[in-house]
Amino acid sequence: MITKFQVAYKNLLRKKIRSLLTLSGIALSAWVLVSLLGFNHGFETALNKDIDNMGFQMMIMAKGCPYEAATMMLKGGTGLKYMDTSIADTIRKEPDVEKITPMLMQTVFDPNKGESGGIAAYLGVEPKSYGEMKTFLTFRQGGWFTQADAYEAVMGYEAAELEQREVGDLILIPGKNVQFKVVGILNRTGTQDDGTIFVPLRTLQKIFGKTDALTTIGVKVRKDADSSRIEEKFYALPDVQVVNLAQVKQTILSLVSTAKVLVLSIAIIAILIAMVGVINTILMSVHERFQEIGILKTIGAMPGDIFQLIWIETLLLCTTGGVVGVVLALILSRITELVFRNLLPYSPSGGLVLIDAKLVLFTLGAVLAIGLLSGLYPAWQAGRIRPLEAIRSDVNG
Amino acid sequence: MFSYVKRQIATKAAQFSAKAAGVVLVALLAGTGAAWGAVGCDLNDPDRDVARLFPESTGYKAMYISVQQRGGEKLLERIEAKLGDKFHGLFETIDIPYTVYEIRAKNKKIGYIHGVNQKGQFGGIQVFLALDLEGRIRAFYIQKMTSQHAGKLRDAKFGRQFIGFALADFEQYDVASGKASGRVDEIRNPAPEAEADFRAALRATKKNLVLMDEFVFSSKVLSPDNGASPQ
Numbered sequence: 001m002i003t004k005f006q007v008a009y010k011n012l013l014r015k016k017i018r019s020l021l022t023l024s025g026i027a028l029s030a031w032v033l034v035s036l037l038g039f040n041h042g043f044e045t046a047l048n049k050d051i052d053n054m055g056f057q058m059m060i061m062a063k064g065c066p067y068e069a070a071t072m073m074l075k076g077g078t079g080l081k082y083m084d085t086s087i088a089d090t091i092r093k094e095p096d097v098e099k100i101t102p103m104l105m106q107t108v109f110d111p112n113k114g115e116s117g118g119i120a121a122y123l124g125v126e127p128k129s130y131g132e133m134k135t136f137l138t139f140r141q142g143g144w145f146t147q148a149d150a151y152e153a154v155m156g157y158e159a160a161e162l163e164q165r166e167v168g169d170l171i172l173i174p175g176k177n178v179q180f181k182v183v184g185i186l187n188r189t190g191t192q193d194d195g196t197i198f199v200p201l202r203t204l205q206k207i208f209g210k211t212d213a214l215t216t217i218g219v220k221v222r223k224d225a226d227s228s229r230i231e232e233k234f235y236a237l238p239d240v241q242v243v244n245l246a247q248v249k250q251t252i253l254s255l256v257s258t259a260k261v262l263v264l265s266i267a268i269i270a271i272l273i274a275m276v277g278v279i280n281t282i283l284m285s286v287h288e289r290f291q292e293i294g295i296l297k298t299i300g301a302m303p304g305d306i307f308q309l310i311w312i313e314t315l316l317l318c319t320t321g322g323v324v325g326v327v328l329a330l331i332l333s334r335i336t337e338l339v340f341r342n343l344l345p346y347s348p349s350g351g352l353v354l355i356d357a358k359l360v361l362f363t364l365g366a367v368l369a370i371g372l373l374s375g376l377y378p379a380w381q382a383g384r385i386r387p388l389e390a391i392r393s394d395v396n397g
Numbered sequence: 398m399f400s401y402v403k404r405q406i407a408t409k410a411a412q413f414s415a416k417a418a419g420v421v422l423v424a425l426l427a428g429t430g431a432a433w434g435a436v437g438c439d440l441n442d443p444d445r446d447v448a449r450l451f452p453e454s455t456g457y458k459a460m461y462i463s464v465q466q467r468g469g470e471k472l473l474e475r476i477e478a479k480l481g482d483k484f485h486g487l488f489e490t491i492d493i494p495y496t497v498y499e500i501r502a503k504n505k506k507i508g509y510i511h512g513v514n515q516k517g518q519f520g521g522i523q524v525f526l527a528l529d530l531e532g533r534i535r536a537f538y539i540q541k542m543t544s545q546h547a548g549k550l551r552d553a554k555f556g557r558q559f560i561g562f563a564l565a566d567f568e569q570y571d572v573a574s575g576k577a578s579g580r581v582d583e584i585r586n587p588a589p590e591a592e593a594d595f596r597a598a599l600r601a602t603k604k605n606l607v608l609m610d611e612f613v614f615s616s617k618v619l620s621p622d623n624g625a626s627p628q
Binding site for chain 2: 110111112113114115140141158160161162163164165166169170171172174177179185
């Protein structure tokens with residue numbers, strides 16, 4: 001016996017082009033929806049990963065001290081401000097603080113870099129606390145310094161590549177004429193660490209006569225801690241500024257959310273258009289089969305049977321369209337990612353469009369729900385057709 | 398009331414600046430789509446450097462060529478044989494994208510500038526050669542060098558010793574032992590204390606000339622005479 005599904009399928013095949021166009025509309029809507037939700041998910045995940053890769057959620061530095069390399073280079077390596085190491089001890093005592101890592105940045109002018117000289121920067125770190133904070137740092141060669149006051153250096157991959165250094169080679173601090181032995185080369189991380197030359201904190205303090213001075217303290221707070229409250233507390237410390245990376249993340253997310261709202265609006269419009277397309281297709285199909293439905297009713301079909309038949313057609317269209325859309329989104333995810341990367345002023349490293357099973361199921365469910373909703377009216381219209389009126393009508397003729 | 402509004406605006410502005418600074422910070426710390434390939438050797442300021450090395454030039458075009466892309470392992474073997482030394486270490490690899498600056502005066506090609514990275518005693522040395530269309534050195538330029546004696550080796554007087562040299566002059570120079578004969582033997586080291594860096598500069602020069610010979614002067618595609626402008 002022929003089932004309702006088979007009847008619905010055959011009905012859709014009767015108007016192949018129309019069914020295909022409607023299906024394309026649904027597929028495109030599903031594609032846009034999956035891609036956008038995937039982007040939403042992917043962007044946040046990538047951003048979280050980037051922030052986690054920094055190892056600390058807060059940076060504390062002396063007021064007015066440039067806190068990234070680019071600003072420092074623009075200032076010609078000048079303008080570094082210092083805070084006392086005792087601040088690190090105060091912060092360490094804070095119960096909500098899980099870990100801290102003190103750092104000292106120092107720069108020298110190297111007259112033999114380019115035509116007019118350049119800046120060479122060195123970051124003094126404690127290998128233990130810095131390594132613990134940045135667990136993603138792995139070594140391509142060697143390892144961390146052997147002693148806290150050793151004349152040894154660890155180089156980020158790009159710094160080592162520029163200086164053509166390998167483990168066992170020497171580096172020289174221009175102007176100071178102090179030599180360091182390279183004991184470790186880090187693997188690439190995609191962060192600022194790639195271009196950094198790390199030396200033991202104590203050694204750098206000694207060479208530059210900055211004993212008891214720090215430029216930055218990286219702080220990792222406990223997971224359940226209220227970072228805003230801690231930030232307020234740190235602001236009370238004398239002459240320090242606090243950069244809360246959690247807030248930075250929120251700022252980026254809110255900046256991106258403007259773009260997301262715009263694109264999501266487009267997606268909603270696309271879905272509405274697809275919905276209207278489905279309603280139109282099914283309504284036309286019902287209209288064309290006015291007499292046929294009447295005959296079906298005459299031979300015993302109940303309004304519920306007709307309703308189901310029409311609704312199944314919608315279901316078939318939407319399911320197929322949804323599946324095609326999801327497959328499209330999966331295949332084209334790399335291209336979508338490239339488009340987003342080009343459109344956004346800042347995008348984190350790693351995959352920007354993340355499509356997982358949960359998202360696929362959600363989209364299919366949403367498309368199905370929208371489709372079924374769209375099919376309600378045409379199915380209801382078909383169900384209430386009066387048999388005699390339908391047979392007498394001249395809809396096809 | 399007015400001062401309250403002003404204060405509010407000031408607070409909002411301060412918050413916005415802090416946020417904007419944070420955004421810049423994260424963008425810088427996180428890096429954006431870092432290139433993961435090997436790094437070549439580019440002029441720091443091509444407009445200025447090209448005009449200095451080729452004063453008569455009116456323009457230039459940068460081309461990126463790697464041994465891997467141009468001929469792979471076979472080409473590498475040929476280059477190593479001509480150099481008389483193997484490519485070694487973490488960073489002297491087959492996939493380095495070398496930048497060749499093709500120099501033009503009006504619409505005429507007048508020469509090339511090409512640089513290589515070389516391991517020095519305390520850091521990377523970047524040796525650039527300005528070559529005429531026959532492959533003879535017009536200018537020698539060490540863009541970067543870390544050494545107490547870098548000043549002497551980067552001095553124009555030292556560079557002038559290389560002018561007029563071509564690959565043929567370096568054929569008898571053994572980069573491994575540093576033994577030279579012929580014209581190369583006449584090149585004087587202005588800083589005997591920095592013998593390692595002096596030899597590194599000579600190796601870089603020979604490597605530079607060998608690469609240019611393979612990429613440009615012996616290449617059918619990049620022949621200096623045919624005016625081809627490969628991409």
